[in-house]
Amino acid sequence: MEGKYVSESATIMSQRMFPQDANPAGNIHGGVILRYIDLAGATAAMRHSRTPVVTKSIDRMEFRAPALVGELLTFKASVNMAGSTSMEVGVRVEAEDLLTGEVRHTASAYLTFVAMSAEGRPTAVQPLLLETDVEKRRHREASERRETRRKERERERVSQRSQQD
Template sequence: MTSPGKAVSESQVIMPQRMLPQDANPAGNVHGGVILKMIDTAGSIVAMRHCRTSVVTASIDRMDFIKPAFIGEVIIIKASVNYAGRTSMEVGVRVEAEDLITGEIRHTGSCYLTYVALDKNRQPIQVPPLLLETEDDCRRNREAKARRESRLAEKHRERASQNETRAC
């Protein structure tokens, strides 16, 4: 049985973490892989809060690293459900870096992840509908629907290309 729906605000996450020397890449900035792990952790928490079941990461779309983050700063991951389909959800993530000395907060990256809800047998299960509360929720939902259509079209093109019998 499907629930009547869940509001975006019921599953949102704001996850801060101070970056330490072990989080550095060879250039001395926060390693992109460290940020990606934090993004997936926050995203999965949001998805599980929305559906109250296990989830699996199905895809990560367009991770844009806009500005570097530095050791000693606090990385703030903000995540929320943008779209809920039948068994999957798109979670939008914004990454910010805060300089604790100056108080400056910079937008350092953004991405979108798709999670699939799983039942106890690790099979896809229906997720609750998404209840949109604000104009921002509605905008993010519209944009997520457009991204979903683009992802599906791209998958279709890739499968068609793989099925072509002509050689390169």
């Protein structure tokens, strides 16, 4: 496999927030934001793999500031790492007040997607080609998160075995 550059699958989506997206205080529900984060992340993963993808996990979801009714939310997604069948995608959410032009970083998340074949089985993805120092840093940090998740899964397996004994 030849590989794909991060820029080839980077995705930017925007969505204006309306009253039906909010709670009584006028803040956008976290679940609404999560839905768009997942959609933007999946789009970037599909652009990289050119296959259907499924969400395997959401890692380190951070809500930094409230998003409000009437604001334009922009979801910026890019693949940080590609494994054999999975990809980590980072998504940054920015809220823009359309009247003042003020832009705030409101949320960030890392998601893992698995590429799926037409038969519904995990399938190989192209390697990720890194060009910039930022891309190399994000890839290194994604590799560290992947190793942390692997260790957590192993601890869970050991714990489950000891509970069965």
